[in-house]
Amino acid sequence: MAVTSGSCPNCGGQIEFRAGSSISLVCKYCKHVVVRTDRDFQNLGKIADVVFGDTALAPGDRGTFKGRSFSVEGRLVLQHPAGGQWEEYYVVFAGQPAWVSEAQGFWQVVWAAQAPAPPPHHLQPGMQVQLGTHGTFVVAEKNEATFLAGEGELPFAAKPGTKRLFVDLSGPGGGFATIDYGDGTGAPQIYVGSQTSFAEFQITERGGDRPAAAVKTDAIKCPSCGAPLPVLSAGTERAACRHCNAISDVKLQQVVARQAQARQVPGIELGRKGVMPLADGRGIYNQEWTVLGYVERSTGAQGTDDWFGWQEYLLYNPQHGYRWLVYDEGQFYYITPLGAGDVDASRAPVFVVFRNLHFRRRNAQQCRVDYVLGEFYWKVQNGETVQMEDYEHGREIVSVERTASEVNWSHGVIVPVPVIVQAFGFQVKTSPYGAPPPAAFNAGYTPPASSGGGSGVIIALVIVLVVFVLMIAACGACSSGSRRSSGYSSSGYSSSSSSGGVRGVGGSSSGGFGGK
Numbered sequence: 001m002a003v004t005s006g007s008c009p010n011c012g013g014q015i016e017f018r019a020g021s022s023i024s025l026v027c028k029y030c031k032h033v034v035v036r037t038d039r040d041f042q043n044l045g046k047i048a049d050v051v052f053g054d055t056a057l058a059p060g061d062r063g064t065f066k067g068r069s070f071s072v073e074g075r076l077v078l079q080h081p082a083g084g085q086w087e088e089y090y091v092v093f094a095g096q097p098a099w100v101s102e103a104q105g106f107w108q109v110v111w112a113a114q115a116p117a118p119p120p121h122h123l124q125p126g127m128q129v130q131l132g133t134h135g136t137f138v139v140a141e142k143n144e145a146t147f148l149a150g151e152g153e154l155p156f157a158a159k160p161g162t163k164r165l166f167v168d169l170s171g172p173g174g175g176f177a178t179i180d181y182g183d184g185t186g187a188p189q190i191y192v193g194s195q196t197s198f199a200e201f202q203i204t205e206r207g208g209d210r211p212a213a214a215v216k217t218d219a220i221k222c223p224s225c226g227a228p229l230p231v232l233s234a235g236t237e238r239a240a241c242r243h244c245n246a247i248s249d250v251k252l253q254q255v256v257a258r259q260a261q262a263r264q265v266p267g268i269e270l271g272r273k274g275v276m277p278l279a280d281g282r283g284i285y286n287q288e289w290t291v292l293g294y295v296e297r298s299t300g301a302q303g304t305d306d307w308f309g310w311q312e313y314l315l316y317n318p319q320h321g322y323r324w325l326v327y328d329e330g331q332f333y334y335i336t337p338l339g340a341g342d343v344d345a346s347r348a349p350v351f352v353v354f355r356n357l358h359f360r361r362r363n364a365q366q367c368r369v370d371y372v373l374g375e376f377y378w379k380v381q382n383g384e385t386v387q388m389e390d391y392e393h394g395r396e397i398v399s400v401e402r403t404a405s406e407v408n409w410s411h412g413v414i415v416p417v418p419v420i421v422q423a424f425g426f427q428v429k430t431s432p433y434g435a436p437p438p439a440a441f442n443a444g445y446t447p448p449a450s451s452g453g454g455s456g457v458i459i460a461l462v463i464v465l466v467v468f469v470l471m472i473a474a475c476g477a478c479s480s481g482s483r484r485s486s487g488y489s490s491s492g493y494s495s496s497s498s499s500g501g502v503r504g505v506g507g508s509s510s511g512g513f514g515g516k
Helices: 417-424 454-479
Strands: 004-007 014-017 024-026 032-036 041-046 062-065 068-079 085-093 096-103 106-113 128-130 136-154 163-171 175-182 189-196 201-205 238-240 247-249 254-257 273-276 287-299 308-317 321-328 331-338 351-354 357-376 385-393 396-402 407-415
Touching: 085 136, 106 175, 136 407, 273 417, 308 357, 321 407, 331 396, 331 417, 357 396, 407 417
Parallel strands: none
Antiparallel strands: 004 014, 024 032, 024 136, 032 041, 062 068, 062 201, 068 085, 068 136, 085 096, 096 106, 106 189, 128 136, 136 163, 163 175, 175 189, 238 247, 238 357, 247 254, 273 287, 287 308, 287 357, 308 321, 321 331, 331 407, 351 357, 357 385, 385 396, 396 407
8 A cells, every 4th residue: 555656757657655664766667766755756867777686585575584574665786896786675574664685695684773883984894893782793894885776665865876885794693784874974874683594584475576687697698609608596796608718797798807728627517406414604404505606716826835726616505695615635615604793803813713612823815716617696807816814623614805895704614525526426636726635535435326225325424424524523622733734735735725715805795775
């Protein structure tokens, strides 16, 4: 039922405001932003002609989040300074407005909150911030967002092209907050809530118009060679063709870089699906993951003794977001992104604390992307660099990637190679990136057949091996004498700083207009 209705001041089309807290809406006929005042409607101008993502939410949807009913009234398209774009949703819970956003495969739900906001120039990534009674948070990102487009209703006057400063914060136990400083002319606004997965949302009604995307991302072709570029994730920004190695912008369908050097096929086939039997850093296990992308990264100068490289495989699950498999020195690490608030870094760089365990620093260096294949949720570029640190406790690692505007943490646990062979069909290949695994890892192991009784025995053996590894991990300090703790391995490769590429850099932010 409409709260207010009338004619669009630009085209004359019928417009309706359904939520009492809405101030503006985007006319579905002419795409102009219309502002509601106490006397009339005003036209703020036409939004940019952008393609909305084929996302899980859209205006008109209804559902529940952790048992609370909500309706989606509008959404925004925001642009990151590095060029990436993301979407945020204006939702109403029983008359209470809130914002829902997605970043790096995780979802955030926040409500307006009362708390003192520190001056923005005092805040830097990694700093702790006290938000009154809401607790202590850690600055995850400080950046600027530009409003590009929107649809439906919004609770603020969304003038196209508006730039606003935001600070995203992470709290312990999945806490999440955003400080919106706007354009600096008004009082900052604070929004507090939690980070979750889409599995917590139950959509009971699909409503409204879903814009027809101009780009069919599930069937686009490489702009360089014409080969198919199968895009399996709605959040994909870049795709690297496995035929000609060209890196393309998925939404623009333009080649942005070429990789001339030919590489061998990755050990795990892109597009392969598999079930991970181990719990990740967020307690998720026995879920099916799709292998989206492959990255070769390194540190040090090539051709020198201080160079070493490793492989990273990007995994995706539509309900639980992104994970990584990192192949380094013949071992696999299962990597999960963490919130900055989940890690106590007050004693860094000596050690950090995660889940009441002390992780001692192993190494720190600048890491570089050397080669990519497949698709990625950030604007990946060959040669991009990031500062990285690794901390270890027994057979677990906690890693951090830092830039001037962001800090991203992740957790990793060693996974036996046979488990990855079982789940994803990994094939051992000689390469300086990762090095071949020790013979002991695959001794006596044969990949299971597609059917037959023998596969059950192998699965049982793998489960026993997994339990053994987890017991060692629980021991913690008893494994502190690992060969990796010295920073150099017996193979001659330095132990890498393989965080698995949390990749918050360049447009994966959830901050911006949350709740203006």
